[in-house]
Amino acid sequence: MVHFIDEAHIRIEAGNGGDGVISWRREKYVPKGGPDGGNGGHGGSVYFEADPELGTLLDFRYRRTHKADDGGKGAGKNCTGRSGEDMIVRVPVGTVVRDKESGKTIADLTERGERVLLAKGGRGGLGNTEFKTATNQAPRKQTNGKPGEAFDVELELKLLADVALVGFPNAGKSTLISRISAARPKIADYPFTTLVPNLGIVQAPEDHKSFVVADIPGLIEGASEGKGLGLQFLRHIERTSVLLYLLDGVPGEYDPSTAFKILKKELKHYDPLLLKKPAIIAITKSDAMSTDELKVFKRMTIAKQKPLVISAVSGDNIDVLIRSLWETIGKVRSPRT
Ligand code: GDP
Numbered sequence: 436m437v438h439f440i441d442e443a444h445i446r447i448e449a450g451n452g453g454d455g456v457i458s459w460r461r462e463k464y465v466p467k468g469g470p471d472g473g474n475g476g477h478g479g480s481v482y483f484e485a486d487p488e489l490g491t492l493l494d495f496r497y498r499r500t501h502k503a504d505d506g507g508k509g510a511g512k513n514c515t516g517r518s519g520e521d522m523i524v525r526v527p528v529g530t531v532v533r534d535k536e537s538g539k540t541i542a543d544l545t546e547r548g549e550r551v552l553l554a555k556g557g558r559g560g561l562g563n564t565e566f567k568t569a570t571n572q573a574p575r576k577q578t579n580g581k582p583g584e585a586f587d588v589e590l591e592l593k594l595l596a597d598v599a600l601v602g603f604p605n606a607g608k609s610t611l612i613s614r615i616s617a618a619r620p621k622i623a624d625y626p627f628t629t630l631v632p633n634l635g636i637v638q639a640p641e642d643h644k645s646f647v648v649a650d651i652p653g654l655i656e657g658a659s660e661g662k663g664l665g666l667q668f669l670r671h672i673e674r675t676s677v678l679l680y681l682l683d684g685v686p687g688e689y690d691p692s693t694a695f696k697i698l699k700k701e702l703k704h705y706d707p708l709l710l711k712k713p714a715i716i717a718i719t720k721s722d723a724m725s726t727d728e729l730k731v732f733k734r735m736t737i738a739k740q741k742p743l744v745i746s747a748v749s750g751d752n753i754d755v756l757i758r759s760l761w762e763t764i765g766k767v768r769s770p771r772t
């Protein structure tokens with residue numbers, strides 16, 4: 436199975452413990468008040484939690500440092516400082532966390548809802564009350580809070596593509612991916628050196644949601660060249676939820692309806708089950724079409740669907756495309772476990 440890797444580098448910082456304080460009781464009928472300096476509060480810890488709702492590490496590109504609250508300082512009257520609130524960082528199920536310095540794996544969040552302590556908050560310091568002994572009734576001593584643990588980590592997530600682009604060379608697959616993607620995952624254990632899938636993580640129309648689009652080169656080219664290649668790619672496509680057919684709208688060898696038929700035949704030839712996947716059909720390069728051509732495409736149906744007429748160059752209908760991909764993914768996406 437071909438995997439894609441989404442990565443993020445972040446810093447996590449637990450909260451520092453609050454300092455203990457020196458304070459003395461001052462009460463009306465207690466002439467020589469003893470110590471009443473309270474302890475500092477503990478710093479908040481940082482936890483990671485595996486959230487099945489998240490599909491990529493995209494959010495971490497916008498927020499690099501995750502810090503839990505510091506503990507509060509102690510106060511007189513033996514008041515302990517307030518504890519710093521813990522921070523729960525939500526990551527996709529399947530996220531591996533490594534210490535950046537040592538490269539060691541710190542956590543591997545494989546279960547939905549799994550929670551792991553990553554950085555422990557610093558302990559609060561002691562107030563002078565704690566140092567009172569039989570022989571020292573008036574200790575002038577306190578300790579400061581301990582710093583919270585802090586380190587840089589690398590997050591890594593293996594991805595599967597949600598959407599596979601199906602189209603002839605020059606249909607505009609690469610251009611579309613660069614237009615809509617917010618980040619580029621890396622290719623992991625990829626068996627081919629010459630043909631590398633072009634991938635993109637697309638910000639979904641909902642906050643904190645994203646999906647992965649893959650242009651699988653060689654699916655069509657490979658079909659005519661030899662099956663081995665095509666079959667390898669196919670294994671990848673089998674795991675995607677949605678097919679997006681991209682049909683070149685600029686007059687060329689094939690008109691969109693013909694291109695669609697040929698593409699479908701190629702897929703069927705590999706595995707008829709592929710045709711059971713939900714498919715969205717788009718005609719590309721609307722910016723390069725005449726008004727008349729546009730009219731024709733907007734009225735036409737392909738496989739009983741109204742194709743979207745888009746342009747990755749002008750951005751025409753790209754938002755509509757993203758929305759309909761996202762809706763379709765939502766209907767089929769299996770929970771990420
Ligand atoms: P791929 O082979 O399917 O990946 O196609 P590319 O994305 O490489 O595009 C092939 C050619 O079509 C390139 O010259 C692109 O600049 C051009 N192209 C792609 N999308 C558009 C578009 O929306 N409008 C126009 N005018 N040209 C496009």
Ligand code: MG
Nearest residue numbers: 608609633650
């Ligand atoms: Mg390309």
